[in-house]
Amino acid sequence: MDLKEIMARNLRRIRHDKKLTQEELADRAGLSMRYVGAIERADVSASVTVLGQIADALEIDPTELLKKTCKPA
Known part of the structure; x- marks a missing residue:
């Protein structure tokens, strides 16, 4: 699984x-x-800037979006 799918x-x-x-x-x-x-x-890859915007909106650290250990939705 690539980072786009993980995110x-x-x-x-x-x-x-x-x-x-x-x-x-x-x-x-x-x-x-x-x-x-x-x-x-996972149709598009988000830029680092967009990753930051999403993390801010969710009030989480951006690394939470890229952790491989998270369970699928």
Whole structure:
């Protein structure tokens, strides 16, 4: 599994844990809902800047999105 897929799974799991919709996360991160959805499906690779925006919006350390030990959503 590559980092794009790991990030997708972790993002989806963390977003669900925090009871946020894709729309709410996108709004908090200053991103489009379509882009957040594409990241969660591992259709696109997020830049380091976007990784930081998402982590800030989720109020987590960016490394949480890249941990390989997280369980799939």
